[in-house]
Amino acid sequence: MKSTSIRTPLGKVRGLGSAKSGTEHWWEMRLTSIALLPLTLAAIVIVISLIGRNHAAVVQILGSPLVAITMLLFVWTVTLHMRLGLQSVIEDYVHGKAMKTALLIANTFLTIVLWLACTYAILKLSFGV
């Protein structure tokens, strides 16, 4: 089939498209999705198994290496996935330029705050003070 693309061969090789960020968003969404399959199941089981336990037990379990590492991986991956996902939703439904930009900024800030807060909490539970 004869190609009808107007992109230059160099442009095709770079694969960046007009937005200059190419398929990064799409790819990161897939990477986080795959990583989250086992991490989500693990996190759910961890949370459920801690429902009826008291604070001391919860601290001990959440601070144990395997659980803490699993939760850290879950929190890091999920906050990135959340940011990318809501970004798509905002871009799809919010058309006012100012509103769209404001929501995209808020989305980025909120997910970073959540990421930091959860990371801090898990590390504090692990190393204690």
Add this chain to the structure above:
Amino acid sequence: MAERPARVERPLSPHLQIYRLTFTFLMSGFHRVTGIVLYLGFLLVAWWLLAAASGPNAYTWVQWFMSTWIGRLVLLGFSWGLIHHSLGGVRHLIWDTGRGFAPHEREWLARATLIGSISLTLLVWMIGGFVMGGLR
């Protein structure tokens, strides 16, 4: 300044409300809805972790919330949402490989996502709640 030309009325592509409501359409929308709800639900996870890290006093509020019927229902719904969205994600990963687009396949995948998410949710609650003792 030159006068702006009158806006040309171009045809718009049809939006959501024009399509017939089908099961696959509903499940596709539900994937996005669960995504948005889970985003908000993650605030609870952050609250839970921060309360545990803050100390026994802060954690009593989490314990109180988790002991109420509403709290348990929120947790059940949250876990189901997570699992449903995960399986919906698997469906998208299958589609990414170019497979599963035939009408009966789409229908089957949508059904499998719903049935799978409900059974998997019951399974993780049995494991976490009873085998690992969360619901004692």
